[in-house]
Amino acid sequence: MNLENQVAIVTGAGRGIGRAICVKLAELGARVVVNYAGNAVEAERTRELCPGSIAVQADVSDESQCKRLFAECESHFGSAMLLINNAGITRDNLLMRMSVDDFDRVIAVNLRGAFNCVKLASRAMMKARYGRIVNISSVVGQSGNAGQANYAASKSGVIGLTKSAALELAPRGITVNAIAPGYIETDMTAGLSDEVKTAMMGAIPLGRFGSPSDVAELAAFLCSDLAAYITGQVIGVNGGMRM
Numbered sequence: 001m002n003l004e005n006q007v008a009i010v011t012g013a014g015r016g017i018g019r020a021i022c023v024k025l026a027e028l029g030a031r032v033v034v035n036y037a038g039n040a041v042e043a044e045r046t047r048e049l050c051p052g053s054i055a056v057q058a059d060v061s062d063e064s065q066c067k068r069l070f071a072e073c074e075s076h077f078g079s080a081m082l083l084i085n086n087a088g089i090t091r092d093n094l095l096m097r098m099s100v101d102d103f104d105r106v107i108a109v110n111l112r113g114a115f116n117c118v119k120l121a122s123r124a125m126m127k128a129r130y131g132r133i134v135n136i137s138s139v140v141g142q143s144g145n146a147g148q149a150n151y152a153a154s155k156s157g158v159i160g161l162t163k164s165a166a167l168e169l170a171p172r173g174i175t176v177n178a179i180a181p182g183y184i185e186t187d188m189t190a191g192l193s194d195e196v197k198t199a200m201m202g203a204i205p206l207g208r209f210g211s212p213s214d215v216a217e218l219a220a221f222l223c224s225d226l227a228a229y230i231t232g233q234v235i236g237v238n239g240g241m242r243m
């Protein structure tokens, strides 16, 4: 795989899965825009790991901040033909206790954020008649999860967004796919109780939690020319947790 001369925007790339995706894309030769929300120290670390990259703070839920993100990419590298919508948050609670604010915020970051970036990226991609969009969904967007109605709804929404965008953009040679990770060891899952972790481990046939690089390998493949005939797909990286 070779991504030389490619420009990639990776959202939510300061830590975790986003960082691993940036490192992999940079390893393959891409110039990377490392987007993050607020943790500049971690984003700087990602930037250091990716030669030639830049870090740009922007809240993806906010359209005007996304416009600034894309403008900074344009002025440093030119238009991005690779977009990885990875930014995501959780605000877990049982349905009866979930506030409207917690529901709305998770949808705004995870789903509207992806929509904002797909919309902005597709303009230049359509002109170039080329592009690769990878949206990070989740296994819970496929199966649901108690205590995560907001998060699961946002991740199911990402699947609908992926398939609709794939249909609209296919005539211009742009592919749009979703990755649905299972349990991946990052800050997002670090806070789960040992009880929950043990229960989840029991549901994973491969007998281990995933690593950010397990997801990054697939993201890089979907960005490459090897994946030119794959679009509108939802691909699990979950150790067999859901088949």
Ligand code: NAP
Pocket (backbone or CB within 6 Å): 011, 012, 013, 014, 015, 016, 017, 018, 035, 036, 037, 038, 039, 040, 042, 043, 058, 059, 060, 061, 086, 087, 088, 089, 109, 113, 136, 137, 138, 139, 180, 181, 182, 183, 184, 185, 186, 187, 188, 189
């Ligand atoms: P993480 O370690 O918590 O990192 C989340 C990243 O998203 C951070 O870089 C954070 O920026 C950024 N972010 C949060 N809100 C943002 C916003 N409004 N605008 C821009 N960036 C924002 O999460 P992760 O585990 O790597 O998860 C990455 C993606 O994979 C998410 O979409 C998540 O839902 C999905 N996923 C994760 C798992 C898992 O088991 N970990 C499983 C399935 C799916 P700061 O560093 O600045 O805070």
